Amino acid sequence: MSAQQPPHKGFTLIELMVAISILAIMAAIGGVIYSSAQASARDSRRKEDIADIKKAMYLYKATSGSFCVPAVDCNTTSNAYYPISAFYSGYPTGGITPILAPYLRTSPLDPQQSTDNTHVYGLRITGDSTFEVYARLENMTGVTSECTPPTDAYNHNFVLSNNEQRSFF
Numbered sequence: 001m002s003a004q005q006p007p008h009k010g011f012t013l014i015e016l017m018v019a020i021s022i023l024a025i026m027a028a029i030g031g032v033i034y035s036s037a038q039a040s041a042r043d044s045r046r047k048e049d050i051a052d053i054k055k056a057m058y059l060y061k062a063t064s065g066s067f068c069v070p071a072v073d074c075n076t077t078s079n080a081y082y083p084i085s086a087f088y089s090g091y092p093t094g095g096i097t098p099i100l101a102p103y104l105r106t107s108p109l110d111p112q113q114s115t116d117n118t119h120v121y122g123l124r125i126t127g128d129s130t131f132e133v134y135a136r137l138e139n140m141t142g143v144t145s146e147c148t149p150p151t152d153a154y155n156h157n158f159v160l161s162n163n164e165q166r167s168f169f
Helices: 013-064 097-103
Strands: 080-084 121-125 131-135 158-161 165-167
Touching: 013 097, 013 121, 013 131, 013 158
Parallel strands: none
Antiparallel strands: 080 121, 121 131, 131 158, 158 165
């Protein structure tokens, strides 16, 4: 009489490898989707912030009568550019933020802002009655128009002016 072996309990090595592979693929896909969702959320925040800056500029103009800020002669300075950054040390201290602070709910700072100013908003006053607000978006999907970026705009690729909205690559 031959002895029967008891049935195996557990999973084979192949079954475990297949299950682990499936989990790894699902984790990788989830990570990409999560990263994309974060970038999209940061871009939405950037668009809201520069829209707030645009509104603040209109309120500033209603108070002062012009988009020009102190120490800028709009008759001679046609392209005064100001980074909007907590770390910017140029004029005025903190960029343009202190001048617009009374008209803003909160200080608009890029979600990825760093001390080296690689992620900052920018404001260009292009005359007594015009201005442009710049941001660097991570995802340009759905943005259709193009323009030439200014040379000092910190690699921005999106601009909102008091006349229009546009992007550049």
